[in-house]
Amino acid sequence: MKAKKTALTQGFIRCHDCGCLSKQAGKNRLCPLCGGRLHPRVPNSFQRTAALLLSAFCLYIPANIFPIMTITSLGVGEPHTIIGGIMALINGNMVPIALLVLVASILVPLLKLLGISLLLLNVHYRWQGRAKKWTILYRIIAFVGRWSMLDIFMISILVSLVDMGDVAQVIAGPAATAFAAVVVLTMFAAKNFDPRLLWDNQR
Amino acid sequence: MTQTHFTACPECDLLLNPGAPVVGDKAHCPRCGYLLQRPRKQSIERTFALSIAGLILIFPANLMPLVGLKMLGNTKDGTLWSGVVALFEEQLWGVAILVFLSSIIFPLLNIILSLLISAHLYFNKPNHYLAHWMRWLQHLDEWAMLEVYMLGIIVACVKLSATSELKFGFGLYAFVALLIVTGMLTSSLDKVLFWRKIGQLRK
Numbered sequence: 001m002k003a004k005k006t007a008l009t010q011g012f013i014r015c016h017d018c019g020c021l022s023k024q025a026g027k028n029r030l031c032p033l034c035g036g037r038l039h040p041r042v043p044n045s046f047q048r049t050a051a052l053l054l055s056a057f058c059l060y061i062p063a064n065i066f067p068i069m070t071i072t073s074l075g076v077g078e079p080h081t082i083i084g085g086i087m088a089l090i091n092g093n094m095v096p097i098a099l100l101v102l103v104a105s106i107l108v109p110l111l112k113l114l115g116i117s118l119l120l121l122n123v124h125y126r127w128q129g130r131a132k133k134w135t136i137l138y139r140i141i142a143f144v145g146r147w148s149m150l151d152i153f154m155i156s157i158l159v160s161l162v163d164m165g166d167v168a169q170v171i172a173g174p175a176a177t178a179f180a181a182v183v184v185l186t187m188f189a190a191k192n193f194d195p196r197l198l199w200d201n202q203r
Numbered sequence: 204m205t206q207t208h209f210t211a212c213p214e215c216d217l218l219l220n221p222g223a224p225v226v227g228d229k230a231h232c233p234r235c236g237y238l239l240q241r242p243r244k245q246s247i248e249r250t251f252a253l254s255i256a257g258l259i260l261i262f263p264a265n266l267m268p269l270v271g272l273k274m275l276g277n278t279k280d281g282t283l284w285s286g287v288v289a290l291f292e293e294q295l296w297g298v299a300i301l302v303f304l305s306s307i308i309f310p311l312l313n314i315i316l317s318l319l320i321s322a323h324l325y326f327n328k329p330n331h332y333l334a335h336w337m338r339w340l341q342h343l344d345e346w347a348m349l350e351v352y353m354l355g356i357i358v359a360c361v362k363l364s365a366t367s368e369l370k371f372g373f374g375l376y377a378f379v380a381l382l383i384v385t386g387m388l389t390s391s392l393d394k395v396l397f398w399r400k401i402g403q404l405r406k
Contacts (some may be wrong), residue, residue, distance in 0.1 A: 005218045007211035012218065014211040017338045018398045022206045032206055033402045034334035087306045089362070097361045100354070135214055135235045145349050149305065153348075153355030154362075156286035159293065161272045161279055161363065168274065172295050178296045187345070199235070200217040 006199070013038045042194040047121060052189035053116050059178045059185065067173035069155055075166045079173060082106065082151065086092060103148040105179070112148075112186040115141045119193060126201040138195045145187045152180050212237050218366060237397075246393040247324045247400070254318035255386040260381040261311055267374030274367050282374060283352075310385065311349035316340040317388055320397065329404040336402060344389070349382050371381055 007014055012021050013029065022034035029038040042048075067079030080088065082105050089098035114136055121127075122134055155172050162170040210221045213318050215235040217327040223340065230239040267298075268280035283306050290299035323330050356378075360369055
């Protein structure tokens with residue numbers, strides 16, 4: 001394949017916010033259209049993404065081993081982890097909803113953590129070829145990111161509705177904070193990853 | 204500092220001759236397939252109208268009860284706000300703030316910013332802050348998670364329906380309507396057109 005001309009090799013910088021393309025010299029370049037700061041690539045994209053990803057990996061462990069909520073009925077508390085909650089749904093013959101929660105709170109975070117790791121490895125080791133497929137992987141990761149918040153919103157609704165003292169109560173557990181942090185950190189990681197790095201390495 | 208008539212793909216940095224897609228067309232990047240522009244019919248007018256509709260709907264959706272839970276003769280109503288308060292009372296400040304921002308503040312800001320920008324463009328009024336508003340709007344977009352919240356409501360209701368009686372409030376209907384309006388708002392807003400208009404108003 002013949003190498004195509006990119007904006008960077010021709011000395012142009014695309015404004016990250018408004019998309020205006022301009023040619024400028026010197027440091028502290030500002031966009032002529034919207035006045036935003038110009039960077040040829042997201043600054044320190046690799047390092048920022050890697051740092052956020054590493055924090056997300058660390059928090060993923062407490063998010064899965066600690067209880068995400070405790071359901072108390074008639075004074076007897078029953079802590080649920082994320083997987084425990086899915087098992088309870090399957091036992092209660094609510095398989096479609098169990099699948100939905102499985103996808104949103106187990107598969108999507110795993111896909112994001114592993115997918116962003118692969119993208120970083122790709123950039124670091126300059127893997128050749130199939131840049132378009134990798135870009136599509138990046139798009140999927142950026143798109144599905146927010147749907148993992150499902151579990152957090154569900155807990156917020158359950159906690160506020162089921163509040164009958166000793167009779168029945170739902171209490172959110174420590175894993176909720178860790179899980180929410182995983183979702184936010186991976187969203188920021190995806191936002192800081194610059195897909196143009198995948199194309200810059202192609203020869 | 205020179206501006207150019209070229210454009211560049213935001214995801215692979217390929218230097219492109221700008222096309223002039225008309226309504227119904229989709230402009231894709233020839234190298235990575237990124238959707239560059241998708242012109243919408245009467246983008247500014249529709250964004251203006253839909254953001255007014257959204258601003259009206261956001262009040263009942265926030266203030267009226269979404270779902271009520273009947274238990275032992277008591278009815279407990281849940282609103283967007285009561286979920287935040289319940290999480291706060293259980294000392295999960297981080298999660299409470301995250302839910303507050305992504306389900307109440309960001310959707311509201313999103314609608315207000317769309318309204319401000321489209322109103323200025325519709326009446327051809329230049330404003331120094333237009334570029335700032337547009338930039339905030341683009342960054343806030345993915346953090347307003349009403350559709351994910353809706354899924355959370357559904358999962359929570361299915362979980363509760365096995366053991367208790369649920370009552371759907373008027374707020375839920377307003378919430379669903381708001382969801383549809385914000386979805387249409389996002390798809391009617393043509394960013395390329397909006398930035399071009401903002402640039403023209405500056406001159």
